[in-house]
Amino acid sequence: MDAKNLIASRVAQELKDGDVVNLGIGLPTLIPNYLQPGIRITLQSENGFLGLAPLTGDPLPNLCNAGGKPCGMVPGTAFFDSAMSFAIIRGGHVDVTVLGGLQVDQDANLANWMVPGKMVPGMGGAMDLVTGAKKVIIAMEHATKDGGAKILKRCDLPLTAAGKVHCIATELAFFRFLDGVLTLTETAPGVALAEIRAKTEADFAVSPDCHEMRLPA
Amino acid sequence: MSTPCRSYSYAELRPHFHDGMSILYGGFMAVGTPLGIVREILDSGVKDLTLIGNDTGSAGSGVGLLVANHRVKKVIASHIGMDPETGRQMIAGELEVDLVPQGTLAECIRCGGAGLGGFLTPTGVGTIVETGKTKLTFDGIEYLLERPIRADLAILKAHRADEKGNLIYQRAARNFNPVMAMAADFVVAEVDEIVPAGGLDPELIVTPGILVDALILAQER
Numbered sequence: 001m002d003a004k005n006l007i008a009s010r011v012a013q014e015l016k017d018g019d020v021v022n023l024g025i026g027l028p029t030l031i032p033n034y035l036q037p038g039i040r041i042t043l044q045s046e047n048g049f050l051g052l053a054p055l056t057g058d059p060l061p062n063l064c065n066a067g068g069k070p071c072g073m074v075p076g077t078a079f080f081d082s083a084m085s086f087a088i089i090r091g092g093h094v095d096v097t098v099l100g101g102l103q104v105d106q107d108a109n110l111a112n113w114m115v116p117g118k119m120v121p122g123m124g125g126a127m128d129l130v131t132g133a134k135k136v137i138i139a140m141e142h143a144t145k146d147g148g149a150k151i152l153k154r155c156d157l158p159l160t161a162a163g164k165v166h167c168i169a170t171e172l173a174f175f176r177f178l179d180g181v182l183t184l185t186e187t188a189p190g191v192a193l194a195e196i197r198a199k200t201e202a203d204f205a206v207s208p209d210c211h212e213m214r215l216p217a
Numbered sequence: 218m219s220t221p222c223r224s225y226s227y228a229e230l231r232p233h234f235h236d237g238m239s240i241l242y243g244g245f246m247a248v249g250t251p252l253g254i255v256r257e258i259l260d261s262g263v264k265d266l267t268l269i270g271n272d273t274g275s276a277g278s279g280v281g282l283l284v285a286n287h288r289v290k291k292v293i294a295s296h297i298g299m300d301p302e303t304g305r306q307m308i309a310g311e312l313e314v315d316l317v318p319q320g321t322l323a324e325c326i327r328c329g330g331a332g333l334g335g336f337l338t339p340t341g342v343g344t345i346v347e348t349g350k351t352k353l354t355f356d357g358i359e360y361l362l363e364r365p366i367r368a369d370l371a372i373l374k375a376h377r378a379d380e381k382g383n384l385i386y387q388r389a390a391r392n393f394n395p396v397m398a399m400a401a402d403f404v405v406a407e408v409d410e411i412v413p414a415g416g417l418d419p420e421l422i423v424t425p426g427i428l429v430d431a432l433i434l435a436q437e438r
Contacts, residue, residue, distance in 0.1 A: 046319065047245040047271075048392045062376075062390035068246025068275065068299065079388055081395040081423075082245075082271070083327045086320025090340060109343075120307065120316070121298020122272075123346075128320035131340045162343025 001215070003171035006188060007139050009034040009215050011098055011169045014137060015041055022046060022089065022129055024099035025067040027139050031098060034216065042074075044094055046125040048085050051077025066125065089125065090132035097133035099126060101140040101168075103155040106182045106202040108165040110138060111157035123160060130161040142170035142199050149201035151175070151182075172196050174213060181205050186213045222382030224411065225431040227257040227438075233403050234258060237290070239267040239368035241326065241401050243394035246272060246299060247279030249386070251374040251407035255280055256438045258372075259288065267291040269326070269368055271319060271393055275299040284312065293366070295319035318346060321363055323396055328365035330399025335364045371401035374435075375424070378408040379417045382426030391423065398428045405431040 001009065004027045012034035015021060022044045023029055032054070035041065043052035046066050051074045059070035080088075088094060103111040110130055113123040130136050144150060151168060168175040173196045174186035182204040187196065189212055240258070244250030250270075258266075259282055266289050273292060274281035281300040283289050291313040297303040306312035317325070318340045328336055337360035341347050351362040373394045376387035384406055386394060398404055406429050 045389070047248075047389050049389060060388065062248055062388040064246060064248050064389050066245075068248065073388075079386070079391055081391050082319070082323040082393045083396045085392075086323050090320055090338065117308075119298075120304060122294060122296035122316040123318050124272075124296040125319040127318040127344065127346065128340045131342075132320075159344045161340075 003141055005030060006171050006215065007169050010174060010186075010213055011137055011139050012036065014135075014167065015039055015096060019095040020044055020050070020093060022094050022097045022133065024097070024126070026100055028098040028100065044085075044088065045071070046085050046089065046129070048082060049073065049077055049079045086125070086128050089128050092132060092134055094129070094133045096135045096137060097129040098137045098139050099129065101138040101150065103150050103152055103157050104138050104165055104168055105152045105155045106204065107154070108163045108177050108180070108182075109155050110136070110160045110165050111155040112138075112160050114158050116158065126160050130164045135166050136164050137167045137169060138165055139169045142172045149199060152201045153203065172199065175204065178207070183207050184210055186211060188213050189215065221380040221414065222378070222426055222429055222432050225405065225433050227253060227433060227436070230254065230257055230405060230431070230433070231261050233370060233405070234261045234263045236263050237265045238263070238370060239269060241368040241371040241397040242268060242270040242280055243373045243392060243397055244270060244274075244279055245389065245392040247274040249374050249390035249392045249394055250274070250279040251372050251433075251435070252279065253435055253438050254372045254405060254407050254433065255282060259283055259286060264288045265290040267293070267368075269293040269366060271322065272296040273300040273303040276301065287311070291315070293317060293322070295322050321346075322366075323393060325363055325366040326393070326396045326400045329367040330396065333365060335362050337361070338363055366400065368401045369403065371397040371404045373398055373404065373406040373429075375406045375408045377410045377412060377417060378406060378429070378432050379412050379426070380414045382406070382429035382432060383417055383422045384408070384424035384426070384429065385417060385421055386423055395424045398424045403430050404428055405433060407433045407435050409435050
């Protein structure tokens with residue numbers, strides 16, 4: 001399993017039956033492929049509906065996901081306008097959001113929307129999602145392409161939100177913020193604690209129950 | 218607002234365009250953007266526009282066409298990353314861009330149309346979005362005071378209208394359109410079909426016709 005699919009399969013284990021979930025574009029869209037049997041979730045698409053599904057067959061006019069790409073919808077889908085969509089998001093009606101990250105720090109701060117002078121795409125719905133969702137999971141590769149740490153003592157990129165992250169899933173490790181402390185709870189198969197320490201700048205605790213991820217074969 | 222709602226040709230919109238005007242445009246990655254009206258704005262030659270909407274489309278689609286043709290002075294949007302030309306002009310200093318969280322943008326426009334002086338949101342607290350804004354704390358939660366947004370013109374895309382201007386939308390093309398219908402001095406909707414009054418189920422109307430000043434039957438342009 002490659003890094004992205006490993007991360008997606010681990011994040012899928014965090015989702016409970018009945019959850020309303022908003023998935024960011026990219027890696028998080030792989031997560032529904034790994035839902036455990038009996039887990040049914042409803043996907044919220046911030047461009048204005050509940051009931052997002054993968055595209056099957058020919059695209060329908062005027063049906064796209066939050067990346068602007070054609071998608072499907074489940075029976076029982078509901079459409080609404082953008083003010084309602086973000087009332088749902090900010091109002092705590094979304095159980096889980098899973099987004100990518102550029103940096104997360106040990107104070108649960110997230111930076112994922114701009115690199116000053118280089119990449120300024122805008123925050124889209126990310127700031128509202130991270131602020132309003134009941135549980136915020138950051139799914140990202142553990143280090144930058146150059147091998148630099150992304151889990152830091154303090155984010156140096158502009159923040160998406162302060163103190164809102166609940167979990168971080170990478171191809172090496174799974175962390176939770178427990179009583180405000182960044183805590184390693186799982187290691188990826190075959191990954192040693194020493195490697196995680198070497199690739200993580202942040203201070204973190206190691207849970208007494210820390211164990212290897214239990215992933216599907 | 219007189220009834221029935223007046224049906225316009227694209228060319229009849231021209232007197233409503235002027236240099237330096239502000240325009241609210243519906244759509245999310247150009248889905249729900251009235252592309253025929255965007256083309257008419259381009260062909261009219263107006264410039265120094267302030268565009269307010271979710272994004273600038275992707276590489277020349279939707280309002281990206283106006284950006285690419287240097288008609289735009291300022292963009293207020295939540296995301297410009299799919300239209301590289303918007304980013305290029307912003308970094309080159311040719312275009313002013315205000316990036317606003319998507320939920321905040323929607324609610325600012327809703328306030329603009331709903332007679333409200335602003336609202337309090339936790340979104341953006343602790344980020345550069347709070348720069349220059351009033352911060353208030355209630356029950357231990359920090360909020361930013363966000364102000365309403367209105368514009369001179371709103372351009373909408375709807376699926377069906379009746380002669381009174383009542384609108385229904387199609388799927389994800391609804392997005393910002395119903396919110397913007399309330400927040401401009403002149404509101405025009407490009408629609409796929411116009412039916413007689415009574416031809417739409419009143420229970421299913423999303424935008425009441427009193428908010429819509431002009432209807433245009435969509436044509437390939």
